[in-house]
Every structure is written in C-alpha cells, then in structure tokens.
Amino acid sequence: MREAGRWRFDLRPGLPALSAFPRGEWQAATRAGLAALSDDQLGYPDPQGLPALRAELAAYLGRVRSLRAGDVVVTHGVAEGQALLAALLKADGHREIGVESPTHPGSAEVFAAHGVRPVPVPVDEEGISVEHLARTGCRAVLVTAAHQFPLGVVLGPARRRALLAWARECDGLVLEDDYDAEHRYDRPAVGPVHTLDRDRVAYLGSVSKVLAPALRLGWLVAPPALHERVVERKRLSDLGCSPLPQAAFAHLLRTGGYDRHLRRSRQLYRRRRDALIDAVADALPAWRPHGVAAGLHLVLRLPDGADDAALERALARRGVHAPRCPGTR
Template sequence: MLRELLLPSLTGGRRGKAVEAALREAIRSGRLAAGTRLPSSRDLAAQLGLSRGTVTTLYGQLVAEGYLLARHGSGTEVAPLGDDSAPRPAPPAARPRWRYDLKPGLPALSAFPRAEWLAAQRESLTTMPDAELGYPDPAGHPALRAELASYLGRVRALPTTPDDIVITNGAAEGLSLLAGVLRAEGHTTVAVEDPSHVGQAELLAAHGLQPHGVPVDDDGIDITLLTAPCRAVVVSAAHQFPLGVALGPDRRRSLLSWARATGSLVIEDDYDAEHRYDRAALGAVRALDPERVAYVGSVSKVLAPALRIGWLVLPTRLREQVIELKFRHDLGCAPMPQAALAVLLRGGGYDRHLRRTRRLYRQRRDALLGALAEHLPAWRPFGIAAGLHVVVRLPDGTDDASLQRKLAAAGVNAPALSGYAHTPDSPFPGLVLGYAALTPDRLREAVTVTAQVANQGLNPR
C-alpha cells in the first residue's frame, strides 16, 4: 500500500523531497493511520529506487516534525496526531459564488493602483535604512504616521500629530485594541448603533463587552437613549452604516456633552468618509474633543482590505495602554507596506486614486439608482449621497429576510436590512446594496433579476 501511495511522487525532480511531502500528506489525511508500521529505510529505498541515505533523511525529518515515531528495536511507525476518537471538524464551507454580489463593504478591487503601489514599494525599499528592517515600532512606522497626520488634517479636518496615531492591522484590530483597553478599565458593555455592522458587535462580544443597540434615526444615533452602564459608544458619524445618515450637528454636541458628563469614550468609525458625491465633506467628530474621541480609520474602503493597514487616533490617556497592548499582541505591524503607503501619500498617489474612484463609484451608484427607478419604482433608496452602498426601503409589510433568501436562490447576494438590527425591530424592511464592486452593466443586470424575483410576490410578515 505504501509503495502505491508514494510512487506517483517519483515522476518529477527532487524525488526525496517529493516522497517526503507525499508521506506527510498521507499521514495528515488519515490514509496512513496512527500506529502503521513503515518499512525499514533499506526496504523502502529498494522499493522506490532511492538511496538509503535519502530515505533515512526523510524519515528523520518526519520524526522531527512529529509525523513519525522511531523506537529503538521497534522500527518506525506513524505517530498519533491527536485524539482519533474525537470527531474531525468539518472543513470550512466554501464561499458561495454569486452571479451578482451586492454585499456592501468592498471597493472596486480591479481599480487598485497596482503600478503606483509597485512604484511606492520600490522607492520605499530602496530608501529604507537597514535598521528599519528589524522589529518595528509598535506604534507604527514613523514616516506613515507623519503622512497620515498631514492627510487627516487636510482631508478630514482632523488636527493631529504623529504621536497621536497608532498603526493597526486594519480597523478591526483597532477596535479590538480599544476593546481590550476598555475591558481592562472595567467596562462590561458598549453602545452600538442599531442597526449597524454585526461583525463589530461580534468582535466586541468576543472581547468580553456586551454590545447594547441604540436606535438610529434621520439625524444619527439617539443620544437620549445612551444610558448606564454604557460608558463607551461606537458611532459612524460621517456616513452611518448601513442607513447612510450623517450625525447631525446638534447630535454631535449632545454626544460629546454626554461623554464629558459621564467620563465616557466615543469611538468614531470613519470607515468610508472619503467617498462622497452630492454633499460637502463632514469634519470628524474627534476634531471637536480629541480627549473624548478615539478615531478609527483604514485603507480598506479606499485601496483594498488585503493591505490590512488601519490606524487609531487616540486620546492622550489611552495611547500608552494601546501601544503596550499592541506590542504584546504582535510586536507591531509589518513596516514595508507601511513605508509604501507613506510614499503613496507623500507623492499624491493616494489622492489621485481617490479622485478616480469617486468618479467611478458615482457612475456605478447612478447606474444602480437608474435601474431601481426603472424596474422597482416603489422601492425608495436612502443614503445615496456618500459611501459605497445604498439602502432601499421595501413596501411596508415585506419580509426582507425572506426576499434575501429568494434572491440568493437566484444568485443575487442582497443582504436584508433586518440582518443588521440588534433588536427584533428593524427600522423598516429593506435591502443593503453595495455597488462599488460591480460595473454599471452588471448592476443593471442584477436589478433586472431582482425585479423578476420580487415581482413573483413579496411575503408579508
């Protein structure tokens, strides 16, 4: 049996390494069970036409890795890799391949500025001192923090210094670090907008903080419903996710008054504030009270999530705690991508890309809105002035979760608004439609299919 398992590996070069890899995989997959006796190195070498030294070497490597056991006088056998009586976990389910994926949250990945990014990587690596190839500053690459301080002041009206900034592996790690600090300070709950990103609430819960949903209306989160024991709140003030509303000026003042009166922390998630089409930019809430607001940002919605570059702009009192936690977590983010992003910011490549994608996303948004007006005129779009998605309000009485399932069966991924609610009461039946990742023609096709499914009958609640 062993010979038949290993013979196919002998067809290419580096035959010893190929046999080693094949034997390792046979053990991993269970085709060679724990306790199986293997031939002596002399016998296996003869069976496979290899030198005895080659087989002795590969046996020794697999013993060192824990796949084999070599007992003096008893030969070599397959080692137990775990509790064979325990059920094996099911492999992770494959991500569905949608005909039309309207899930919000992704930019146009095909628009990523590959040439400019490669040029920035070459320049940053050429000029990077040898010392910067060692372990990084856990607060982040100094050049990137300097460029971000300038960029945020210019684009987000956010006065800051490089010392205020900590670089993170995306916005998710930024929120995780803040959750860790809050938990260490004795917080047990944190307020979140309702509806809002379910993944954020799950992340907070995973760090021991109970998320408490606070309703959102046309002016943003309802500050009057922020109550004890919550002494921290996560808000998306410039473009609320998913409803698309902006936090009004009176609400901003009330939010900061609440934070001062209760000694609370506002966590401002500025996840897609740069994407705006029909209204002026709104300044960051942090600019009004830097010591009460922690600002979270990333490049995921402008460049690509795969870069895993985000940042926190922190109140002074939290900075050292966050840096210490970051150091203990992973010693700091990789310096090379940070250095490349610093070059892209300094040379204007980031701004040029943003100008290009704003035009692109406006065209895609307009195509989606035009198709909805033509094929589904009773559906009312909201939050269209900015961002990378729209919310469409369905006719009253529609079961949006049921419609989502019907659309999924037709190959359209269109999340229901009720799926983002933290209580049983969704604001209204709706769909949350991301448009940035699909071309105008694909968006129009998606709406055509959606209309065909919807016109077959919407289920009342």
Template structure:
C-alpha cells in the same frame, strides 16, 4: 520484505502497471490498506508484481501526487490519512465567485487597485530602507506613515492631528480589538453600538468581554439622548455615513453625543470607515476635531485601496494612547514596516489622493445607475441616506419580508443582504430593506442585476 497483495494486478492484461496503480488506489480508498501503512520499497514491489522498478516508481509518484501516499526520503512510502474523500475544497473567495451578481456592501472596486504604483512604492521603500529599519518596528507605527497620515487627516477630514496621536494597526478590526482590550482592562463590560450596525463589530466586542448594547438609529443618526440609560461608558458611531442606513449624524445629535461624553467621562469611538466617498458635497468633518480628549478615531485603507493591505489607524486621546501601544506591543510587536513605508510614499507623492479622485469619479455613476434602474423597475422601493460610500439602503414597501426576499434573490444567484440582518433584535428592525453595494460592479452589471431581481 513486506508482501503487498494486489489481486487486481493478475487480471490486468497487458497494462499491468496501470492495473497495479488502480488496485493500490482502491485498496487505500476502501481501507484495506489503512493510513500510515508502510509500503514495500519500489525494488521490492517490482519483484513481487513482476514489474520493472521504473514502473513501480512512477506508480508511487502518481499516488503521492494524488494525495493517496506520503513519501519522505529515508522514511519510505506510507499510506496518507484519508479521513474524507479526496476532493478539491473551495476557498472563501472561490465560494463568493458563485454569485451571478454580488451586491454585498463595503467592498471597493478591487480591480482598480493601483498595482504598478504600489509595486513601485514598495521597491523604492525597500531600496532605501536602512538595515536598522528591517529590525523590529516601532509598535506605534512607522514614523513616516504617522507623519503623512497626520497631514492627510488634517487636509481631508478637517482633523488636526499630530503624529504622536496616531497608532498604526492591522486594519480597523485590530483597532477596535485594541480599544476593546483596553476598555476591558479598565473594568468596562458594556459598550454602546448603533442599532442597526455591522454584526461583525458586535461579535468582535463580545469576543473581548464587552457586551454590545444597541442604541437605535433614525434619519438623524444615533439617538444620543438614550445613552445615559445604557449604563455604558463608551459608544461606537459611524457619524459621517452610518452603516448600514447611510445617514449622517446631524448637528444636534453631534452636540448631544459629545455632551454625554464630557458629562460622564465617556469615550466616543468614531469609525470613519468610508467618509472620503461623498458625491454631492464635502463630507462632514470628523467628530474628533470637536472633542479630541473624548473621541478615539478609527480609519483604514480598506475602502479606498483594498482590505488585503491590512493597514488601519487609531487617533487617540493622550491618556488612552500609552495603554493601546502597550496592548499592541503585547499583541504582535507592531505592524510590518514595508507596507507602512510604501503607504507613506503614496501619501507623500499624491498617489493616494489621485486614486481617491479616480474612484470617486467611478463610483458616482455606478450609484446613479443602480438607483435609476431601481426607480424604473421597482418604483415602490425608496433609497435611504446620503449620496456617499460604497452602498445604498433601499426601503421596501411596508409588509415586505426582507429576509425572505433576500433568500429568494440568493436562490437566483443575487447577493442582496436584508436590512433586518443588521438589527440587534427583531424589535429594533427599522423597516424592511435591502443593503446593496455598488462599487464593485459596472453600471451595465448593476442594471443587469436589477433586471435579474425582477426575473427578466
């Protein structure tokens, strides 16, 4: 029988059980009892300390619950590894919740997600799916979803599409990953990206062996005339609503971009991340409709429904589709069929369109409230870009250090990213600005955020 010396127990007075618990906890914390030390059985320790076996069992259970001990049937009780002090760690979501006002761009109003409708679609789907459909999925995606998406894209994005053109992905990030892997396998090592653009996108390409080459963006969109000097055979564009500047690619630049693709046997990757949210007029049609043999189209539900669903899609030129499907097969054998089939039902029933109409009606007043509050409080700040999407860029007065301003606001609990952080180099920063998301906050909260920016 192993002896366990707990000197504090002797002076524990009438509360010997609690004293033994405290002494054992302190011995583990101090390292007197190192990790993986096997403790006596509850019967043996009760005999050593002159306590009832029930008291020792309760003591062990308490310290197991607190993480100090490990107990496994048949293996006894041992000291748990305590390499760090026992403390609760915050998840990324909890850490984000510390902002008083979170104006991070690209986040929809997650509180509007149609939970009851989505649950009904999933229940209907599960009730009607055949046994065979519960097996390994088609790597290209659920046939019903590809059919419904082809109809939706033709109707909403003026994009004639066949189901066999589409590959379903785990969000837009996997769509870009599959394209990056395919381009790398073809021998490409560089890819042109808009400058400024989302830094995560460039990091993704770098991780898959492609060096991002920034092509400047101005008020007319990407400067396509610079592409021939980039030594790139592929370019990623956000043509309908450039991220982050919020401008639309004008007609002349569209023609120049597609001419470059034809003349160089190049590929345009059209990231159509939030084109459905246009508030003053219909959104520009998709680039792919003009040159389907040269454009790979990327979309997802992340900005309409919720990023957590992880459903995206690629619409591909025929010569690329087979390679991408092979890459998808090797990556994960295909996306989960149940949520795909649920989304297909949502599209077919009109639920997706209804939700989109609801959120458009919600986001326009939020955008207006933010701009009105900024105009009143900061008349020198000028909004940039079209009335669309889930964010707006405000151009600050010349000479303003937007990075310093963003840091000052963060210190006051306001998350307002600096435009400079989206540039690929200090030399390519277009002008000082802030990139402000408005979709997730009510008009009152947006007005309060602007007032907090001023410090009142």
C-alpha cells in the same frame, strides 16, 4: 449560501471595487518603499508605526479630515483599532459598549469577543439617540458619525454636541469609526466628531474602503490620555505592523497616488450609484433608496409587507448576493 467569490454579482456592503485596485502603482510603491527603508528598519518595528507613514498620515488626516493626528498609531485596520480599545475598556472595568442599531455586525463581534457586550441604541434620521444611550448606563459608545453604517444618515450637529456632553458627564469614551470618510458624492465631506473634542473621542480609519481590505492597514488616533496605553497594547499584541506595506503606503500618500486613486474611484462609484438609482426608480418606484450621498453602498427600503428573506433567497438563486440590512429583523 454560495462560497465567497462564487457570486455573479456580490453586492455586500463594505467592499470597494477590488478590480479597480491600482496594482501597478502599489507595485511601484512597494519597490520605492523598500528602497527607502534602512537596514535597521528591517528589525522589529516601532509599535506606533513607521515614522515616515505616521508623518504622512498626520498630514493626510489633517488635510482631508481636519484632524490633529500627531499621535496616530498604525493598525491592521479599524477592526484591530477596535480590538485594542476593547481590551483597554475591559481593563478599565467596562462590561458594555453602546452600538448603533443597526450596526456593523463585525464590529459588535470584536467587542463581544473581548468581554465588552454590545448594547444596541436606536438610530433615527439624526443618527444615534443620545437620550437612549444615556439610559443604557454604558460609558463607551461606537459611532459611525459621518455616514452611519448601514443606514447612511449623518450624525447631526445637535446630536454631536449632546454626545460629547454625555461623554463628559459620565467620563465616557466615544469611538468614532470613520470607515468610508472619503467617499462623498453630492456634498462636501462631513467632519469627524473627533475634531470637536479629542480628549473624549478615539478616531479609527483604514484603507479598506479606498484600496483594499486585504492590505490590513489602518490608523487609530486615541485621546492623549490613552495614547501610551494603546501603543503598549499594540506592542504586546503583535510588536507592531510590518514596515514594508507601511513604507509602500507612505510612498503612495507622499507622491499623491492615494489622492489620484481616490479621485478615479469616486467617479467610478458615482457612476455606479447613479445607474443603480435610475434603475430602481424605473423598475421599482416603491422601493426607497437611503444613504445615497456617500459611501460604497445604499439601503433600499422595501414596500411594507414585502418578504425580504424570500427576496434574499430568490436573488441568491440568481447569483446575486444582496444581504438584508443587519439587525433590522
């Protein structure tokens, strides 16, 4: 393996175009955000998040994801939201959590590290199999409903209903990782499961796929019955996120800079996706692309009998980092 940053082409899923980060706008937002903070706000922060950012996020998530996010908690990203929920699940006696198979390996690791064992549940063209989930005995499940990671399928309407019926039946919790909700190319955005039952669904998102993972800024909307406990857990874990980047992000949201960046980057990703699909269709017609309508990556299914491990090594020798789909072997 090469060191990070040494690849000629890094095609790992999960990273936005880092060279397109709006450095100038972020600098201006940082200046404006700092100016908007009172002296008092430079003391220990509200562990729920900076009030100005929470208000902007509630408006943004309401507008873009139809979410009622009055109780949003600012986090250091989806990963921290998962860690906070994992700790609560563990305290409530959960020993296992259902995860989609394949899933995002980093997410599964977070739950395992908190003593909540990830149990793989198969995914088909309609998303996670609720029938299989019900047989695991788990009472919590992590899903990427709008754009399954990594396969790219959407959790269908009947499955959404079945998932929520399962959660009500077993007094369970659905953790919805809406990691790349904003990147839709050929169809309108697919709504979150959270809007169907906010008592059963904890909603997680972040700026990692729109701006940059380095900002470590995200949000968590927990069911009302869990909200206070999430905030207390957040307080005990780090006393809250730094107000400075929160103030900058609030400024970017308020002034439309985030929307502008999204519009620009959506065009960039659509062009890159179209070029990749055309090139694959020309050069490798037997390789079928999946999950192309949304997101920052696509999955190529190799023809039967192809040795994907050998291919990964051959690409690496040429400086191309194109990892195999996690959990498919």
